[in-house]
Amino acid sequence: MTERQEDILKFINDFINRNGFPPSYREIGNHFNIKSTFGVKRHLDALIKKGFIQMSDKSNRSISLTDKSYSLFDRVRETNATEIPILGRVAAGYPVFAEENIEGTLVIDSSLIRGSEKLFGLKVRGDSMIEDGIFEGDTVIVKSQNKAMNNDIIIAMLDNDTTVKRYRNTNSKIELIPANKNYQPIPVSSKNDFSIIGKVVGVYRLYN
Amino acid sequence: MTERQEDILKFINDFINRNGFPPSYREIGNHFNIKSTFGVKRHLDALIKKGFIQMSDKSNRSISLTDKSYSLFDRVRETNATEIPILGRVAAGYPVFAEENIEGTLVIDSSLIRGSEKLFGLKVRGDSMIEDGIFEGDTVIVKSQNKAMNNDIIIAMLDNDTTVKRYRNTNSKIELIPANKNYQPIPVSSKNDFSIIGKVVGVYRLYN
DNA sequence: TGACATAGTGTACATATTTTCACTATATTT
């Protein structure tokens, strides 16, 4: 299979997944800037000959993928989406991923997870980060880690309370910075019970 | 749904399962001994109206089942994740889902798609909606529709330019309201070329 | 170099498919 043919096969697969029915020659041609339907036809004829697709005579839009090409894509598709848990609350001293905390799941693209990262979702309470576009009710996507860089948006546990803030560490003086001018930066001293739960890597919001 | 319509819906489902692509009007007619394609058409129109199937204009063999009918058949889709296209730009006069516009895909939970809704992603340009938590570079999830209710956040086409704004229609006077006090509401007059592309149903943001 | 496979254009044509219109028929409801 040539690269061109593979691209076209992939496009057909995507098209069917997206629309529920296969593309016409012209739709394929438009996508690849092939101006003549005959140019498309020859690619499809090649794909048929090699056993990746099949078409029924005497009807239009009849391309369907064979098992041979499904096996080609299935591996990709399986690793394409990952479910991460949405946690209701994160309590101090308890493991973050404890089952009883899980309120639901969120589907994300697998490419967001690099290596062995642990991601989870968390519903945002309060309006302390609205100037960073994180609103009450939003779900933040959090990468589980216990360290942070300056200016990271983090999920922190401060005296038994979970909070979303920006992290700042200047001269070993740690502050949690809200993104809302009605709130003051929160200084963290050694008297506080403080730990970093994770770093916010994404935000997800749904309107009704 | 009448018994006849249910039989036809069932046949379409079977046909797709068997062939991988939907049947034509004549193929449906042959199976049920309906001699005129118009007779078939009216059944399909009824099924569309009742939300069991969807068809795209301007193309043949484009019947696909909605979630509503999937739940009827007790048939679960392979995963509960759905890929929606991320569109680079939406040009006036062109179909929104034209393949050449697709820049990538976004994985969302299938439950977000109700019935025959068409969703797509769109990258946000500009800062006119920051007070609503929609920032430059965010991807908005858009439900394709050409009408809107007051206060909906919409994707609109105004004089060949795509824009995200809140929709307001008071006494037939249409305005597009930014969520940024540095910008003024945009009045829409009959002199403008104006159309609604869709309604924003979600926001997705990734931090590096 | 010549033979060959891949890739694309443009036109014309044949066929498949959907849409539209006018008309009939049968139940059910008001």
Place this chain on the structure above:
DNA sequence: AAATATAGTGAAAATATGTACACTATGTCA
């Protein structure tokens, strides 16, 4: 009895789709 929803016919026009042919271009292989 009249109105309404469902179901169907037959023919036509409009559109979408696939096929065929002659031609060009480019890279690879022997």
